[in-house]
Structure formats: C-alpha cells, structure tokens
Amino acid sequence: MATPRIVFIGAGHMAGSLIGGMIKQGMDSAFIGACDHNPPKLEQLQSHYGIQVYSDSLSALNSADVIVLAVKPQVMQALCETLKQDGDVSGKLFISVAAGITCSHLKKWLGDVPIVRCMPNLPAKVGLGVSGLYASVDTNAELRKIAEQTLECVGAVIWVEKEEGINHIIAAAGSAPAYFFLFMDAIQQYAQSLGFSEKDARNIVTQTALGSATLAMSDPGTTLAQMCQNVAVKGGTTAEAVRVFNQADIHTTVKKAMQAAIERSQQLEDQL
Numbered sequence: 504m505a506t507p508r509i510v511f512i513g514a515g516h517m518a519g520s521l522i523g524g525m526i527k528q529g530m531d532s533a534f535i536g537a538c539d540h541n542p543p544k545l546e547q548l549q550s551h552y553g554i555q556v557y558s559d560s561l562s563a564l565n566s567a568d569v570i571v572l573a574v575k576p577q578v579m580q581a582l583c584e585t586l587k588q589d590g591d592v593s594g595k596l597f598i599s600v601a602a603g604i605t606c607s608h609l610k611k612w613l614g615d616v617p618i619v620r621c622m623p624n625l626p627a628k629v630g631l632g633v634s635g636l637y638a639s640v641d642t643n644a645e646l647r648k649i650a651e652q653t654l655e656c657v658g659a660v661i662w663v664e665k666e667e668g669i670n671h672i673i674a675a676a677g678s679a680p681a682y683f684f685l686f687m688d689a690i691q692q693y694a695q696s697l698g699f700s701e702k703d704a705r706n707i708v709t710q711t712a713l714g715s716a717t718l719a720m721s722d723p724g725t726t727l728a729q730m731c732q733n734v735a736v737k738g739g740t741t742a743e744a745v746r747v748f749n750q751a752d753i754h755t756t757v758k759k760a761m762q763a764a765i766e767r768s769q770q771l772e773d774q775l
C-alpha cells in the first residue's frame with residue numbers, strides 16, 4: 504500500500520495525543536484526518552495541525568485506508584453499526600483504541616474486516632507513548648506493519664500474543680500516566696504547603712519525575728529497586744521516607760489498583 508491515509512473517528516484526548524505525536528514526528532498532515540461531533544475540537548485540531556476534519560463519520564470512513572476508532576467504549580457499538588450499515592467498510596484496516604471492546608465485538612458490529620486493537624497512552628502526544636497491539640487472526644502482515652509503524656511514530660510498541668494482554672497493557676501503561684500524575688500531584692501539594700510557589704512546586708516535581716525516568720532508562724542493567732536503594736542510603740533521610748511508604752505497603756496498593764483496572768476492562772467486555 505502507498506502511504507496510507509489515516510482518519511480518527513472520535514477526536515478527544517487520546518486521538519488528539521496520537522495526532523499531535525504523529526505531526527511532531529514529521530508525519531505529513533495531508534495523510535491524517537479526524538472526525539468528531541464536537542466542532543470546537545475539530546477546529547482546534549485543524550488549526551493546530553492542518554489536518555482534514557469531518558463532522559460525519561461516513562465522510563471520514565470514505566476518506567481513509569486506516570480508520571482509528573477513538574470513541575468511548577459505551578458509544579462504539581452505535582458508531583460501528585452506522586459505519587457498517589451506511590458506509591463501505593471493505594478494504595479498510597480498523598484500529599480500535601477502546602478499552603473493553605474485543606475483536607469479536609468489533610467484528611460483530613463491523614463485519615469481517617481486519618482489526619488491530621491498540622492500547623496507547625497519553626504521553627504519545629510528546630512522542631513518549633507506549634502502545635500494546637493485538638491483531639485479529641485475519642489481519643495480514645502488511646496491515647500489522649501499518650498499525651505498528653503508525654503507533655511507533657508516537658513511542659514504543661509492544662505486541663501481545665493473547666487478546667487479554669491488552670487488558671494487562673491498560674493496567675501497566677494505558678491507565679498508568681494517571682498513577683504518576685496522582686503521585687506527582689501529592690508531592691506538589693505538600694511542597695506548596697511547605698511554602699514553595701505553585702510554579703516552583705510543579706517544576707520541582709515534574710523535573711524530578713523526568714530526571715528519574717531518564718536515569719532509569721539510561722541504565723537498564725540496574726533494577727528499579729536498586730535505584731531506589733541508591734537514593735535511600737542507610738541512616739539517611741530518604742530511607743525514612745521509603746520506610747513510611749513501605750509501612751503503607753505501596754507494592755500491594757499498586758497491585759490492587761492495577762487489578763482493579765484489569766477487572767474494569769473485563770467488566771466493560773462482559774457488559775456487551
């Protein structure tokens with residue numbers, strides 16, 4: 504296939520991050536489109552990135568080779584049934600980013616089309632996303648490659664062998680920026696209460712997070728537990744802070760939180 508044209512149906516947070524990341528990585532805006540019911544979102548994307556925009560999903564469908572389904576799970580069935588009943592879905596690759604919507608749901612609503620399920624995360628917007636990918640068995644190697652290359656524009660890509668792996672990626676990556684934001688917000692709030700301005704407290708926490716992640720990536724041979732120990736030297740200040748976290752059993756809390764995200768993905772699947 505020549506350079507495929509990609510259109511996003513649903514132009515909210517996730518689609519906006521993917522589009523922003525693709526443009527930042529140098530993808531030609533002439534090959535990217537977006538469709539949404541919400542005109543201000545489309546105007547913003549068009550003015551920021553110069554992409555084609557569509558207010559109706561059938562025009563969007565007709566415009567592209569690759570359709571990224573980026574609406575909330577609760578409205579996915581209605582969208583897919585409209586595309587199938589009123590449009591021509593043949594010859595297109597469908598990439599769904601929705602949590603809790605399986606390939607078999609999508610095939611029931613769209614018919615027998617090639618599908619790649621993708622679970623990206625919001626740091627895609629700055630080219631630092633992580634996306635899990637799973638393809639329906641009938642998706643050929645060329646189409647898998649197109650999905651992979653599309654998501655590689657915005658960060659790392661990991662294929663999962665079983666579809667349930669997508670729910671595990673949700674817990675470990677799709678939802679995970681929120682865990683880090685929550686933790687950073689807690690640090691920022693207490694730093695402010697110690698007297699730092701909001702701006703300084705935010706800079707302190709975001710620079711520390713960026714520095715810590717960059718350091719961890721620069722040294723894959725050192726475990727994260729060891730990196731923690733390198734700061735929390737015996738008898739020092741950090742060891743006292745880490746002792747408090749361990750008293751609250753942070754590992755168990757994180758495990759329970761990730762399990763809750765996985766269970767919610769399964770509930771969404773079972774509701775349909």
Ligand SMILES: NC(=O)C1=CN([C@@H]2O[C@H](COP(=O)(O)OP(=O)(O)OC[C@H]3O[C@@H](n4cnc5c(N)ncnc54)[C@H](O)[C@@H]3O)[C@@H](O)[C@H]2O)C=CC1
Nearest residue numbers: 513514515516517539540573574575576600601602623677
């Ligand atoms: N926000 C995140 O961090 C992540 C979200 N996702 C998935 O991405 C999908 C979208 O999530 P968000 O972007 O957060 O939601 P969002 O609410 O920001 O965006 C959804 C957009 O879809 C539009 N929409 C609804 N029905 C439509 C239709 N029939 N035709 C065209 N547009 C329509 C809405 O107007 C809205 O702008 C969800 O399925 C979610 O599971 C996946 C990974 C991460």
Ligand SMILES: O=C(O)[C@@H]1CCC=N1
Nearest residue numbers: 601602673677678679
């Ligand atoms: O919370 C959600 O349902 C979506 C999926 C992963 C991140 N956001």
